Structure formats: structure tokens, C-alpha cells
Amino acid sequence: MFKAAVSEAGADATMYCTFRIGDLYLGIDAGVVQEVLREQPITPVPLAPPAVRGLINLRGQIVTAIDLGMKLGLPPASRRMNVVVRTGSEAVSLLVDVIDDVVALRAHEHAPVPATVHQAAARHLIATGALDNELLLVLDPVQATRIESLAA
């Protein structure tokens, strides 16, 4: 489905899979998104870092589900939608509130992350993109899927 959008947008455009967590409008490079899933049964993992919500069964493959909102410094909430991101050999599911469209941003439409963005969130962002009436925060796939502190 992404291919059609690419041809429309032109060669210098990057496709972003976008979603929302609270008031934030976020996007991640569609190239690393393996799939988007509805709510999945989650098995909690005791002793895991708080942002790890648990494990889901993705067609027999065990995938760690991470509450992206908590990573961005938002209070925990029951985020249900799964954005399965594959970086390297491992897949991680980012839990978000609402799945949005796939949007194309041309190179010149990208802007640096403003200094005013909250520190916890800024760490995960690589760019912003001004859309018609909204600001898209572009996530760094590696940062977004990383779990820093392991259980002591």
C-alpha cells in the first residue's frame, strides 16, 4: 500500500506511517514498519523495565511490546494499537493510541526538532515535518525501540 503513495509523492519523498499518542502526532519511516495491528493479547513480563508492556504472539514469533507513550514521558495509559517495527533482526511493537495515515514528506518539508520539545521526547525524534495544519514529529526508529535500563 505504501508503494502507490510513493509514486504519487515523487522520488525525494519519504513515507511515514503516522499515529497518535495523546496530543502528539508522530510518524516513523514506513520502511521499518513491518505491520500495524489491532489490540493483541499481551503477556506481562515481571521485572521488565516499566515501558515494556509485555509480549505478544505475532504469528508464532514473540515480539516485545513497548509503551511508546511512556518512553516519550507521557503517563502510562492503555494504548492498544500495535505498530510493529523491525530494526535489525528484531521486531518490536510500539503501542500507540490511534493509527493514522501514511503521509509523504518531501526533503524540503523536513525541519529540525525545535529546542522547545520536552527532553524525554526530543531524544526519540530526528525531524519534524510541517503538514497542512499540523506538526508531524518524526521518530528515530532505533531510539524508539530501544529499552535503556534493564531491571536491576
Next chain:
Amino acid sequence: MDELVGIVEEFLVESHENLDRLDRDLVQLEASPSSRELLASVFRTIHTIKGTSGFLAFGALEKLTHVGENLLARLRDGELTLTPGRTDVLLEMVDVVRLLLELVERSGKDEGLDVSKTVTRIEAALAHDFDVATVVHDVPAQSAPAGSDTVAAVTADITTAETTDETADETAVDDAEDDTVDAPVATPVNPLTPAAVEAAPPATAAPPVPAGEAESGRRSAVDSSIRVDVSVLDSLMRLVGELVLARNQILQQAVTSGDADAVRAAHRLDLVSGELQEAVMKTRMQSMDYLWSKLPRVVRDLSAQCGKQVNLVMDGRETELDRTLLDAVKDPLTHLVRNAIDHGIETPDVRRAAGKPVVGTLKLRAYHASGQVVMEIIDDGGGIDTERISAKAVERGLITAAEATAMSASDLIDLVFRPGFSTAASVTNVSGRGVGMDVVRTNIEKIGGSVELTSTFGRGSTIRVTIPLTLAIIPALVVRQGGQRYAIPQAQLIELVRMDADDPTRGVEYVAGSPVHRLRGKLLPLLDLSNVLQMHGDQYDEPAEGVDLTDTGAQRQRTVAVLRADHTEFGVVIEAVLDTQEIVVKPLGTALTGIGVFAGAAVMGDGRVALILDVPGLSAQGHIATAAAEIAGYGDTSVTELDMEVGDGSFVVVKSGPQSWCAIPLSQVDRLEEAKHSAFERLGDMVVMQYHGHLLPIVDLTGGAGAYPAYDDGSYGVPAQGESPGAERITAEPTAPVIVCRTAGRPVGLRVLEVVDIVQVAMSGSGAGSRHGSLGSIVVHGRVTDVLDIDHHPYVSEEMLSV
């Protein structure tokens, strides 16, 4: 001899593959004749074949590849360039090598095919102007004695078939150096040689056996095996794992749906996927030889280094094991072998003084036993001096002097597995740093295996390593805790103990602040799973919706799972036991591997994920080692000894008849099983039961009370109470306890009415005990109970055990 056949077969498969590559490489070479890389690759291939054929005494093959190697070496070093003529010669060599290999495959020998012509042509190709003049310089050494009749020498089968490698070398060198001198001599031969070259391949190719015969004969070694990338097998294994999961789900659904057709189809699926799983598992199997083939060299080097003489004996090298496991066992095995030579086997002087053969024997044995692979490393060396061990352990502060005197020999021997223990007087570069045996044990236990060490001082030691057949699919106990399911690998599970339902705190005592459970008179350190997993949040109070956590037993009972890690037993208090199941182990994401108490995760029948508990990790998290050490001073005996001394005075007390009890020494008991009545089958005048793929002869201790009335369907069973024989069978099939014992090394099942208790008392050898089949008697709960002598029981016969 069989081994040699195996080597030859391997050699054939390998060589044929190599030759195929050689063909491609040579053709490619023609396009880029200066490619050193390609030439080096070709050279290596031929070199390998030459080496192996020399080793296997295939003279003709060796001779041919030797000259080929010469030519290739010069091409590689840039002394000669590859011309189409030389390529032809090389290709011809490849063809002849192929023919020779076929010959070897058919007859086991490489005789009967004359390679001398090809050899000659290759030698000729060594000349610098070979292609320029399109001349085959006939070797002067041959042409000279034969006078001027070189033509005859080429076309007739040259008598130089016996030319040794040296002369071939020399002539080749001569040839190259004396080009100018030879030229005139060679010229007259000119017109004939090209023809000879062309005519040669068919001539040499004439196989001594008609081709058709080979075709119709046995499937050749080359055709019957292919090489597969391990990653392909891994993904195949993964897929089968998925299939097993899907099967579990379908089975579950089919049974609940009640649709007979669906159930039948599901069962077929069950069968097929089971077989498929087995077959795929088989593809991952590799023989022990994969590990052992490197050992002769290790042993040779080490024994020379230590100034010892060691004869290595290997038995069971064909025993197969999952490749992943083989890799995991590799380092521990090397370590154990090094240990056996460095510490075990004595120097020749010492051996002579002790009246032993000067050459020590190190024996490796491997065999399958009850679904596991057992590997034994046996040396006839000095054995373990328990006194030295205990002195050392006390010196190192591992145990106190008082503990040392109280410990049995096997406990003392077991000390070598403690971290930081080494008795080597000096640290050599072979061993003695004290980081050996504990690492060996840890590594073996990591893959679900176990290590045992037995030793007789002065006579030698035996190390027995038990390894599961495969890692990917393991039997596990599924338990419930905090509304979630967890799987415990059965390899590390020893037993389950039910705690009192009314008062869950009963049975838990505190010793030095650590909770313990008194199990058969011994203190077992306890962990509460909910504490270890810090399950205090709200999310753990209620079962996750949709998870079926109903267990068969009473809800309020708590269970202690007795587990073993690092040779220490401990109990984990869990909410409930749900099921036993074969699970497919999946790795956890990198973010979660650091937690330490989970070995992985598994997808359960309902599609949800369950975490697999890592038993050594739990032990570490719960500081079991510390707790065990603290407890060790209390109670009757130390906790770590639990499994060692069981048997001396421990008995399983069973009800054999409505009024009669009898006892079985626990040391002879393998397992307590509950068998469905339909599991008992008749075989001749015996009753047997299928048990782990074998027939288990059943001895009925119940006498008349436990008769096996035949049901209409031909199965046998004891009717439930109040039910008359022949009455309609109740839906939940009744079960009967079976005590699986071992006598004369063979298992036998004792069918009893009920298991009453497991007690530890002293046995008196008098009174009723004098009867045949009785060891003596004990007093249990105030009644005199016979102790069965299974080895001499009148019901246990030789024929029975040979089932």
C-alpha cells in the same frame, strides 16, 4: 573397517562437490586466466583431494592429482600462464579424477584405470612453450630409453605408470629448463600429439565396469546426500514449531467443538505433525564424531606435554545429537578430556609403581538412554582422593572441618564442582585455575543436561554427562502465578509437593530468616514465585481476560515445585499447577534478556505467550546458594545432600491390598506414575504398559484385589469402587499408581492400590523379612510393613525383564 567406509564416503561426497566447483572455476579461469584467486581455489581443491587420497592409499588418484597440483602451483605462482591447451589438460584431469572416484565408489579401490597418459600430458603442459608450439614435449626421461620411438610410447600405455612423484617432478623441472635443448627432439612428434590428446579422454575414460551396472546398483553416496545450510534447517525447525502450535490450537478447538470429524482430522494432523517434527529434528542430528574427531590430536598433544602415555578409546561415535547441543558441549568436553589427562591419568612411573599398565586409557562412550544422550569420559587414572578434596575445601573455606567429616564420599567428590575449587598442586597451562568443573556443570545445565562424577581412589574416575536430545522443543510444567502462566522446564523439575489447603503457611518454617520446607526430613530452601517476580501490582491480581487458568486440583492449594540448579535443590511456591506440555522455546527480545529469570517464551495452545522460567536464574535471584549454606547447619542433614543419600532408610510405602501395606526402598524407585487403566495391556501371560516408548512389565502387587478384569474392548482395568466388572466405564477413566522401579538395570512397574507415604526409618532384618522376596520389615504408622526385595521377588522373572 566400517569407519573407513564412512570416511571414504565422506571423501567421495566432498570430492564430487569440489570437482563441480573445479569445472566452473576452470571455465571461468579461461575467461580471466590471470585470476590468482581462482587459481588458488582450484589449487586448494586438487590439493585436498590429493591429501585425502594419499591418506586413503588411492595411489593412482594421488599420482594424478599430484602432477595436477604441480601444474596448478606454477600457474598460481605466475611461472606459467593458463592457455586453452593447459585448461584442456586440467579439465581432462578433472574428468579422470571423476572416473577414478566413481571407480572407488564402486569397488572401493582406484585400480583398473590407467592414468599415466593424463599424467604425461599434464607433465608436458608444465613446459613453457606448451601452447605456443601446441607441442606435447614427451618426457625426455621416457623417450631416451625408448629410443626415438616416442610415438609408440604415447599411444601405447606407457610403462611409466609406476613413475614416482619425484621423477615426475624432476622431469617436469628438466622439461621446463631444457626447453631449447628438447625442442628439436620433440618436433618430430608434433603431428601426432594433438591427435593423441583428443583421442585420449575416451581411451582413459573407458570404465572397467559398464555404466549401466552402476546405475541400476545401489544409490551412490553422492546422490543420497546433500549439504544443507544450517540456517535452512533452523528455519525448517521453526516452521515445524509453528505447526506444532497450530496443531495444539486445532486439537483444543476440535475437542471443545465435539465434532467427531473435526476430532478425527485433528488427530491425523497430530500424528503427521508429530512425525514431521521428529523427521526435521533428525535432520539436525549429527554424530558424536563431530566433536570427537578432534580429540585424538588433543589427547596426543596433551599427553606428550604432560609426559604421560594415553590410549584414547572411543565407543559410540555414531551416537547422534542436535547440532546446537553438540556445539554447546564442545568446550565442556574438551575441558573434561584435558582434566582427565592432566589430573586423572598418572605418569608412567607412578603407574608402573601402582602395578597398572604404563599406558593409561581414556575412554569416551556415548549412547542413547531414555530420550537423552549420555556421554561418559572414563579414565583409569588416580581417581579422586576425597581426603585431599576435603582438606582443600576446608583450606579454601568452602566448608568447615566439621562439615567435611560429616560429608559422604560422593558429597566430597561433588565439591570439585564448586566454584573456585582446584586440587592441582600447581597451575599449569592445561588446568588448575579452579574455574573448570563449575563452568562445565553450569554450561551443561544451561542446555538442560547434567554432570555426574564418580571416582574410586587409585582406580580412576568416570564423568557422566547427560544431554537432552534437542533444545528447541522441551517438555515443561505449566503453572499459574498472578493470573499468568509460566512454564518450568521438566529437566530441572524434581517433584511437586502439595501444601495444605486450609493453612498454606503450614509446612513453611523459617531457618535463619529463610523460609524452608521440611521434605522427608530434609530442609528445602523456599522461594515464593510471586516475590521473586515482584508481582504486587494490580495487574497480577486478576487473571488476564480470556486466559484459561482453571486447574484440575483444588483452587486454594498451593504447590511447591522442587527444582534443581547448580546441584542445589530448592522449592518454589506457586499458586497452581496447570498442565504438562511440550513447548517450543522462543528467544526473548534483547531488551528482556537481562532480566535473568526467564529462559525464553513459548506460545501456548490458546495463542497467548507464556514465559519460561530459568531455573538457575531463579536460584540466583532468590540467593538460594546463600540460603542453602545457612540452612545447611540446621536440620537433620544439609539441603544439598538431598538427592545423594536418598535410599538409605527411605521407603515408599504403598497399599498393596485392602489391608496390607508394603514398602519399596526409595533407592530402587525411578518414578511414581499414575497410569490409566486402559494403559495396562496383556502380552502373553504378562501385563505390560507402554512407557516412554518401551514396554514396561507390570508386577501386580495387589494380588486378587488388583485383578485385571477384561472390558469388552479388550483392555484391562480395575473397576472403580462400587462398580461391578463389565459395567459401563465411567467417563473419567480411573487411574492406578504404578511404581517404576529398577532391578538388574531394567525397569519394572509395580502396580499398587495406593501410595501411602514416603518415610525414613531404620529397617529391621528379622521376622517377616526372612521370607524370599523380602528384605526385612519396617514400622510405619504403627504397623509392621514388609520391605520388598524386587531383585528377588517371586513375581519378577527373567522372561519378564527381557520384554
